[in-house]
Amino acid sequence: MVARYELIADELREEILAGAHPVGSQLPSEAELAKRHGAARGTVRQAVAVLVAEGLVGSRQGARRIVLGAARSQSFAELHSFAQWARAGGHRFGGQVIEQRRRRPSAAESARLGDGEVLEVLRLRTLEGEPVLVERTVYAEWVAPAVERLPADCESVTEALYDAIGLVFAYGEHLIDAVAAGVQDARLLGVRRGSPLLRQRRTTTTHEGRPVETSDDRYRAGSVAFSIRNSIGANPLVRQAIDLRSRPGEHMFDL
Amino acid sequence: MVARYELIADELREEILAGAHPVGSQLPSEAELAKRHGAARGTVRQAVAVLVAEGLVGSRQGARRIVLGAARSQSFAELHSFAQWARAGGHRFGGQVIEQRRRRPSAAESARLGDGEVLEVLRLRTLEGEPVLVERTVYAEWVAPAVERLPADCESVTEALYDAIGLVFAYGEHLIDAVAAGVQDARLLGVRRGSPLLRQRRTTTTHEGRPVETSDDRYRAGSVAFSIRNSIGANPLVRQAIDLRSRPGEHMFDL
DNA sequence: TAGAGGAACTTGTACAAACAAGCGAGCACT
């Protein structure tokens, strides 16, 4: 079942994206929205809270809410799945396992994933036919068998693992910085050694908080950017717009 | 006045950070928290929603909430102010204007800041005495006079502008990627040309949605990292922990 | 013993009502 407030939020979002509420203009008051939708004020409030969290709308006590952006908030776009992100952006993409082996975890890894043997996988991902991402993922022992059963050119590991064992990546922690390309990075991505790469290190867990994997992902510079919207008051946010047409070859990851 | 749910959220956060609710354990149910604090369930719900948004707690229908992390969520830590971030992390920091001039805006700039003349400022920021950040900021015409009145070694532009004209940076949009250091970057940061830099491009606006500035900030690799927590369900989140002791020379920016 | 079924618990959604607090416009006064 879809919640009422979700429907109202969707409708408002559509109106904003369609230009019915231009950037800088005021949104209707909660009272009016409530009357229009025949809903209680609390429900309407929950709806606009969604938009505020998305960074589409700004809110402060006493003043009407204003529209901050009309960019298509490509909805969820979790940070976890390269495939889901690429697909949402309408990109062609692919992936290939380069290397895969079991080994004992390092101290840092066992602290995050547990004591058992881990599975390390090196994947190369392509976007529009170009190699853009080197992914070094370390899986916890309990998911290792399922990962090993995947084909080497599996497009979406996230989706494949969901189909296979019902695994859901629910929570994630991410660290983003820049590093110089190493020898292997350079060879796989087709760039010079030492050239800049955008690195995303992450650890993900299930609903229950059970650790699944940690990963070190490195993007070729100029191919992908992370994008964030935030507001001072309360709900920070994450997620955001994509418009690739303006600068070909540069893509964005929604946060 | 501080809201009740904020107080409850603070108390819960402290408990988690203090280890009273270890990572992976269950939080008390809403009913129990309500009884304990003598508050209505709705209020408690709002409190835990804050923690969920911070990524400290995971939540799903039917099951008790679980603790996901015990990292010190250095609270707000807006993406806007280098000074505020550095101070919250207990760092020594400084800043120096290298160059400053008025000029006509480019097409992209006037689309974001308006048609008037803009003020471009080049600043070099230091952390622990080391140069780590080159900041190229373009201010809209209406803030230019106030910015020009600031001392060249102003520590916190954000705070200085607030004190001077009551300006509040309320909303921001950020784009994060990696670039190679240019000639000027290399000279200022003391690195080789072409070495990796972490770039953050941002546009900020006031409460009312009035554009204030756009900036291109470049961090020396290995000095700063961005950190994000997110969850699949709903509330994205932003903000996160800092622990520098483990990897000296590497710092984090809370998102 | 394995699996189905169900009861108790817990979080999610929705409505209603009241007051607090901040904003903005218009008004009166200087």
Add this chain to the structure above:
DNA sequence: AGTGCTCGCTTGTTTGTACAAGTTCCTCTA
């Protein structure tokens, strides 16, 4: 003309209630 104040509007906070929906665990049955 400019200043300060008040009043209405709008968002923020809190309480209470009811039901929906998902989880967990125990029990009963085949």
